Amino acid sequence: MSMLTIFENPLDASKIRTQSTDHVLRAFLEIKAQYPQARIYKGQPCPNNDVTPTDKKTALYLLEADADAHFYVVCHAGAAVLPYIYYAVVALIAAYSLYTILTMPKAEGTTAGSSNNELSERANKQRIGARVADIYGTVKAIPDLIAQPYSYYNSDGIEIEECLMCLGRGYYQITDVQDGDTAIEGISGAAASFYYPGSSIIGSAFYQAGAAFTELPKIVKKCSAINGQSLSEPNETVMDGDEAKIYFTTGGVIHARDTAIDFTDYFEVGDGIQITGASFAQADASLSGTATVNASQQVIVTTTSAIAGYASYKALMLNGASILKTITHPDATTSTQTYDISGTYTVSSVTQVISGTEYTYTIQLSNAETTNYNWSNVDADFSISAGIKLTDSANKMDLDETYTVGAIEEDQITVTNASSVNSDWAKLPTLFNGTTIGIDSSAAVELITSKWVGWYDLYLDGAEQAVFNLYFPSGLYNVTSESKTVTEAVRVTMQYQMIDENGDELTDITEIVWAHDVKSKDSFGLTKTIQLPQQGNIRFRLCKSYFQPGMNPVHAIKIKDVYLLKSNDKQIYDDVTIVRTKTLATDGALSVKERQLNCIATRMLYSYATGQQSTERVASHNFADIICAMTTDELIGRRSIDTLDIASLYATAAEVNAYFGVDIQFNYTFDDAKMSYEETLATIASSVFCDARRESNVVYFAFEKPQDVPVLLFNHRNKVPNSEKRTSTFGVNKDYDGVTLSWTDSSDSWSESEINLPDDTVINPQKIDATGVTNYEQAYLLAYRAYNKLLHQRQAVEFQAYHEADMITRNDLLLVADDTRPKIAGSGAVMDQEGLRIYLSQSAVLEAGKSYVIHLQLPNRTVDVIGASGVAGENESVLLARAPTSDLILEYEGNISCSQYVITEESGAKRDLGLVTEKSTDGTITMINYTDRYYANDKDFI
Template sequence: MEPQIIDLSGTYTVTGSDETGMFLQNPELVNSNWNLIDGNFPSNQTPFKNVDITVDPEQQNVNLDGTYIVVNVSEGAIFLDNPSAVNPDWDNLTTYDNEETGYISPKIVTTGNKIVGWFILNDPNITDIYFNFVALNGLYKDDGKKQIPFDVEVAVTVQEVDEFGNAIGIAEIHDIIIDGSDLTKSTRAKTLKVRPNFSGRCRVRAWRRTPSDLDFEGNVVDEVKWRDVYAMARIQDDNFGDVTTLQSLTYATNGALAIKERKLNLLATRKITTIINNAPSSVLSTSNRADDIILSLCLDNRIGNISTNQIDIENIKNTVKEVEDYFGTEKAIEFNYTFDSDNLSFEETIAMVASSIFCRAYRRGSVIKLTFERLTTDSLLLFNHRNKLPGSETRTVRFGNQSTNDGVELEYVDPLDDAVHTIRLPKGATVINPKKIETAGIRSYQQAYFHAWRAWNKIQHQNIAVEFEATQEADILVLSNRILVADNTRTGTQDGEVYSQNGLELELSQSVVFEVEKSYTIFLQHTDGTVESMPVSESTTSNYHVLLSRAPKQALSLDRSHYASALYQIVADDSSRELAFLLTEKSNNDNFTSRLTAINYEHKYYLNDALHFSLDIPVTNLASLATNGSASEPVTPIGPLVIINDATFGHCLNFNGSTAWLEVDANRLPASYTKTAWINTQKVTGSQGIICSDTGSGAAEAFRLAGNWLEVSHGWPTTEGNFLRTPYNGGVDVWNFVCATYDAATGTVKIFLNGVELASLVGVQQRDLTLDYLVGAFGGSGSNTFDGQIYDPQIYSRALTPQEIEIVFNSY
């Protein structure tokens, strides 16, 4: 077969060439014979043949080989730094159409450092620059047997520029090493903080100094990205008025970087105006005391915006101090809360703070004051048929409590873990319908405990409700005031108005009947609205006259035109307690009267107010007990102390009689006290500490079993007059309620067993109030340890009465 001859002559555009040949641009469009090559020649190519090539003299051949500096890379182009200075053939491109060749495929090889930048930071006040570098997949080498850390060094160049971006300063180079890891494959990151030797506008660029290990036989993970650059200007003034600035540092992990909108939760204490010497301080300081917070809220121009003459600072300070002294701990007067909503009124805000410390805020005229709800025998007003609207009174008496709730669940925030914890009462009981209380501003177990017990005690012991409309005298009342209310729902109420006074004899508006063998008490209302009580007896003058046991503390108002005239109420002593009520609701009517709702006043409401220490154990292991704030003081379990689930009480402490006890950081012991605990001892020999001091010498104190004796001592060694003991007949492996009280005013010590007083002693010396104490041991190093179980050890900050101790005993 004759060889086929193909004519490929034509004028073509050359797009490139190398050592193997020349590349033409779409040659088949110039000469269609190119299409005959495919299928007519072996391997679709002709034999080698010499051809004549003539180059268009108008276009010069160019060779652009060279080593160039890349200044920028975009999606479609590479920008070189003055390429004509490296190779003059770049100037020959002017002979080409549009000064560009056809498409070519040049071979590009990078050498040296890979630089990213320049970038202009166009702020005339720059003083600091932060560069964030991130290795998202980690930095390591892995040969299949082990992971090897691979550190990467990066560097940056910072150079001052003018307002047009032209470099005018010396280029500064700074570097940092991003550490690899042989343990983790997670993100590695570093921030390079640069403070250049100039301030103002600059340009920056960055590059990697550490080359990749291409010779490593294994997997190399070393990709580093320049994540961020931040230019900062130093602030000269650190006082921003009422604005607080925060700086948060976060490691650039995958999880952190995935968050689109970062939120920051933190604990902050605001600097506020505090009370010093009953006056506002001139310097702001931090405080979580409720009196300081109330003053600051009143003076804040965005909240209260009132002047100091509208604040009874002395009353507020004294009332808060009264709360602290009453409960025996500063925790009771703390308020820790963030008001993050602006829909609360000033009055609601003050009320929230006051309620957290067991108080009510009110105005007398235009002046803000506080009143403290506490155990008291004093009533503020007496209401009878003279100052109650006829027929307006209704009473509801129930057997059992007034509420449908059978328990309390109170939530508070524990500062140890900033988690919400719950106090549940009654302890260990199955509650179907608890009263759920969400508190605000309470961050201590003690304060929450007091609130929870008050709520539960009121549910248990309120069984009388009264509602009536009162005259203008009720305007001075504040919720939680104690008042006396005569029962005008029944006939024969012995109350009325005092007409005249002659020494100790009073002439009354109503006749009085005195029954034989009964003693009576009269309640008198004074001009300031307060009520005074004293014994009263029958007068020989007439049934309209009575004899007082003593002179009233104030002169009686006998003018019937006075705002608060002298009213009286006479009751038999066996019923006088039931006449006291606690004001729970008050609403003003249009006719200058007030609608009042109250519940029976009971001292049992405040029985647990005296609690100084309580060890409530809602957990099943001691590790949780030591960290979750279940005790009202910091506690530390020592030795093989364990919590067991007892059939009688549930969770209780189990002591081994030798090397286990509980240490309590007391901070401050109360001068008077009541110590209570349920104990189940396994022996009646030797010394077994129940609740004692952590030292066995000097002014130490002990409440312990000494053999078959139950003993209280102040001072060691014990001597006549500083200790009291009584036989312990509780037996072995039997639960018994033990109690000891001490009244510091009289030095009286009493011992109780199962709610019954067994012994007492007067004149016992005070003990050291600075000592910590132990549960289940007595003395240094935990000697005299208890053998058996102890449940719910408690210390009250006063000597409870025998009646109160019986109530505590029966509450379990």
């Protein structure tokens, strides 16, 4: 026989009765005839145990019920609950909030961010090693340079700059392409082409302004040492040897023998000077003493004079030298014959032997008879008396070099570090007795002003060409004495040589002279290109080697750029949109200070609004499309689309728009390589009034809006004892007197804008950077939400929870019993259940004449709010107005996660409700009081 417990009025203990029956179905149908809303449960009342018949099949279940089963019948299953409580089950929001990632410390950025995110000083720039721009939504995009810009001058002397840039990863819809604030189509000669990922950059562009690009860009390396240096005029010869009788003495001293010359009229300390024509050979050495010649073509001289550098001499002059030789005739008679052996002979070597105060020099001649045939008669040793002089010394001194004036007097100049600059100064004391005063020379002193620009090294492996850009800022012309403008001519000399990767020279210096003559008062430029003799690196220098003199010549030249170039065979770039531009340096194109090609770009994405990927990409700023794209991106989310609750995402996006009555967008460029997928989602969520959450490895967005049903309750049973702190405040949090929200105004040239609340007089505002917000309405709503929370936050609650803390996250609505100063009828855990009567762990005092509700934490992670009444004479059990929406977990069964409860008066007050603002890893939860006034301005645009 089965047992039925019938609750005719769940809140009245006198209306509870029990009966037994052999026919459960018949007994229930009799009750249902009187109470049409009645429901029957096999076991404790809850949806899982609901066996109310709805058709023949379910009716047969009751007909065949076990004879000893216990059923509960609730006659008023639809009993009312609090007017501010939804009866529907509210799912507990994920245990783990992606927002918490945002509260973690972030590493300092080491790479440049995209100019898209800058609100000032925007420019196309290189971001070497940085993350390729990931644009989502619609932004004013300033593409990044991915190669060195290359400039050159055309035949009209106008500068042309070509750039290769990357707009960002993926596909885009492009509008309003500009250079600075000027439309690219309005700049004469300018061109810009945008290429989809995977397409050739010399093929068809999806957006093109101006001429098409038909050649691949060169790989370019620019010399960073060149920054517009001027080429100086050729050196001016201030004085030469004939004019000033210049001679040199030991210590780097230059003298003028002419007392009429005053060096201080021409030079100053620190000037650069160049010495030319100061080449001196060692003086001839005369030998006096006894001398002999012999058959070995040697001249041997013994003298008391020491000859410096004797071994360096290569010639010997004999003057008045003759030998007297006895001749024996065939008839045995003899006679004497004199042979003159004078002449200048070639010397192969000179040796010296010292004996006391005497020096013996053996001078070996080479082919003496070819100089004087009489030498063939020297077949023995002969003494000679002659003038003997060693000439043509190999010892020379060349003082030509560029020096710095270290000291100056009227009659002499002392150069700085003479021997360090030119080691030949060390020869002066030995070879020339410390002075060149008696030596004729054509030495000259020139005042110089950095004639050469360079040497500079420039490295590019495999370089094929070198390009030099010369700029004439004032034109090139001359003015005659009759004030007529005529042609001016200049010559620029460039020297270069190939070097290896270590800077060591590989070739001799090659010199090239570029001559140019023209009559032009307008600035212009020249580009000179040389084909390198072999691929590789170079060192180079330039100078202005000549200009045509005249009454008023204008010939200023600057070195604007120097490049190495090599061919490039890369014409397809995967996964990124490429931009190529060509700009002419006219006033209309380069009136801005920096290069700033920009456009309005909207990322094109696949939509999953139907649950399946769309067949074509569409331009979108819908955050649901963006999240789907990021999740499946192999460099961001690297996840399957199945890890998203797609239906919920799109429903939430539609709900947000409908709720506010405005189009809520996300428009931003992600450029931080260290930003994780979770941080990215949280960034988006915070701008679209949501929280990014994950449950069972499925990500979804929860819309923050006014709430009525708490997702979890906490009381003394699941809070760490004595951990609760409640702080009541008066005035605004942290003494903020308002809110300043910064955002990017797309209607005002994408400039930085601010919203100040309550007005512009705010002095100490809470500052908020609204990432991805580009429309006023969205910025306004975010600002007012922040301001209202400052304005109406009156209580802060902090407590440490047990494992239930794992199930909550930011902006969750909690019901937290005030255990610091109890104002509730009771709280604790459910010990037992008997139908609609539950037994409590703590005594609950429900006063007569008052209405109460019980908040039950259910195992399916929901909080159910049910009307409750006391049982006469008992304080440890209550009657429920209806069945809970899920099974209760009873404490006596040994469950740790037993059902918790809080009993409050049915007043509609939300004093114990709070919004979670922070949760730490140790289970500490911080929340603020909840009030609908936080959302008071949400409907201002409806």
